[in-house]
Amino acid sequence: MASKAIELLARARSGDAHAIARTLSMLENDEAGAAELVRATHRDTGKAEMIGVTGPPGGGKSTLVSALVGAYRARGDRVAVVAVDPSSPFSGGAILGDRIRMRERFLDEGVFIRSMASRGHSGGLARATKRVVDMLDALGYGVVIVETVGVGQEEVDVMRVADTVCLVTVPGLGDGIQAIKAGVLEVADVIVVNKADRPGADETVRDLTLALSLGPNTPDAWRPPIVRTNAITEEGLDGLVAAVAKHGEWARSSGAAERRSTAAARAEIEALARETLYRRLLSRVGEDRLDQAATAVARRQRDPYSALEDLLS
Structure with a gap:
C-alpha cells in the first residue's frame, strides 16, 4: 500500500496544482515523507x-x-x-x-x-x-x-x-x-x-x-x-x-555542468550528514543536557570542546 507521500506524488505527477504545492511544502519544510519523495524522484x-x-x-x-x-x-x-x-x-x-x-x-x-x-x-x-x-x-x-x-x-x-x-x-x-x-x-x-x-x-x-x-x-x-x-x-x-x-x-x-552538479551533490550530502549526526546526538543526550552544556560554556565553566567531548562520551 502506497504511503501518503507517494499518493500525493502521484497526484502531483498528474498535474494537480494543489498536490504539487503540498509536495513542495513537504520538501521545503523537511516534513515527514520528504526523504521518501526524494528517493522516489531523484532518478527523474x-x-x-x-x-x-x-x-x-x-x-x-x-x-x-x-x-x-x-x-x-x-x-x-x-x-x-x-x-x-x-x-x-x-x-x-x-x-x-x-x-x-x-x-x-x-x-x-x-x-x-x-x-x-x-x-x-x-x-x-x-x-x-x-x-x-x-x-x-x-x-x-x-x-x-x-x-x-x-x-x-x-x-x-x-x-x-x-x-x-x-x-x-x-x-x-x-x-x-x-x-x-x-x-x-x-x-x-x-x-x-x-x-x-x-x-x-x-x-x-x-x-x-x-x-x-x-x-x-x-x-x-x-x-x-x-x-x-x-x-x-x-x-x-x-x-x-x-x-x-x-x-x-x-x-x-x-564538463563544467558535471563539475557544478557534482559539487552541489557533495554539498547536499555534507549538509545531510551534519543534520543527521546532530539529530542522533540530540536524541541520545536530550535537550536538557545540551542546554546544561551551553549554560556551562556561557558561564565560562567549560570550554566548547570539553563540553562536546562530555556529550559524546
Missing part, C-alpha cells in the same frame, strides 16, 4: 534547464522573468518559477504582488509559480530551494527559473542551484562594484543590462566589461556575455534566451 531529475535570475532591487527582474516565461512557453516548454526572498519572514514577502501579477498573465497549466521566504528552513534556504527545484524538474517542468530579490550571500548560495545564472542590472544604479563585493559576478554566467534604453547604458556596459576582464582569462574559461534588454518591450529577449542556451551548451561540452 537532471533534465530541466535551471536558470537563476539575480541582481539588485530595482533592476526589473520580475518583469524580465515574466517575459522569459512567455518566451519559453512560446516554444512549448512547461515553466516553473521559484521566487526567493531571504529578507522576508512571511510567505512570499515583498515579491508576492509580482507573483500574483504573473499568475494573472499566465493562466495556463504549463506555468507553475512558487514563492519562498526565510521561515527557518532545515538546512538553510539554499538547500530548501534545491529540493523544490529538483522536484519541479522531476514533475516534468522543462525550464525552472529561480529569482532572488537581492544580491546578498544567501542569494548567491541560492543561485548555485542553477545551471546558468543571469545577473540583472540597470543603468544608473551604480551597483557594479557592489555586485563584485557581494560575489555575484563570481557566479554570473550571463550579464543582463535591463532597461537598456535609459541614459547611462553604455557606461554600465563598459564598467561591467572592465570588471569581467579582471576575472579568469584562461582560453577555456567561460566569458559571460553582456546582453542588453528592455523587459517591458521584450527587446533583446531573444538574445538573452540564446545566451542562456549557449552557456548551457558550453557547460555540457566542457
Whole structure:
C-alpha cells in the first residue's frame, strides 16, 4: 500500500496544482515523507534547464522573468518559477504582488509559480530551494527559473542551484562594484543590462566589461556575455534566451555542468550528514543536557570542546 507521500506524488505527477504545492511544502519544510519523495524522484531529475535570475532591487527582474516565461512557453516548454526572498519572514514577502501579477498573465497549466521566504528552513534556504527545484524538474517542468530579490550571500548560495545564472542590472544604479563585493559576478554566467534604453547604458556596459576582464582569462574559461534588454518591450529577449542556451551548451561540452552538479551533490550530502549526526546526538543526550552544556560554556565553566567531548562520551 502506497504511503501518503507517494499518493500525493502521484497526484502531483498528474498535474494537480494543489498536490504539487503540498509536495513542495513537504520538501521545503523537511516534513515527514520528504526523504521518501526524494528517493522516489531523484532518478527523474537532471533534465530541466535551471536558470537563476539575480541582481539588485530595482533592476526589473520580475518583469524580465515574466517575459522569459512567455518566451519559453512560446516554444512549448512547461515553466516553473521559484521566487526567493531571504529578507522576508512571511510567505512570499515583498515579491508576492509580482507573483500574483504573473499568475494573472499566465493562466495556463504549463506555468507553475512558487514563492519562498526565510521561515527557518532545515538546512538553510539554499538547500530548501534545491529540493523544490529538483522536484519541479522531476514533475516534468522543462525550464525552472529561480529569482532572488537581492544580491546578498544567501542569494548567491541560492543561485548555485542553477545551471546558468543571469545577473540583472540597470543603468544608473551604480551597483557594479557592489555586485563584485557581494560575489555575484563570481557566479554570473550571463550579464543582463535591463532597461537598456535609459541614459547611462553604455557606461554600465563598459564598467561591467572592465570588471569581467579582471576575472579568469584562461582560453577555456567561460566569458559571460553582456546582453542588453528592455523587459517591458521584450527587446533583446531573444538574445538573452540564446545566451542562456549557449552557456548551457558550453557547460555540457566542457564538463563544467558535471563539475557544478557534482559539487552541489557533495554539498547536499555534507549538509545531510551534519543534520543527521546532530539529530542522533540530540536524541541520545536530550535537550536538557545540551542546554546544561551551553549554560556551562556561557558561564565560562567549560570550554566548547570539553563540553562536546562530555556529550559524546
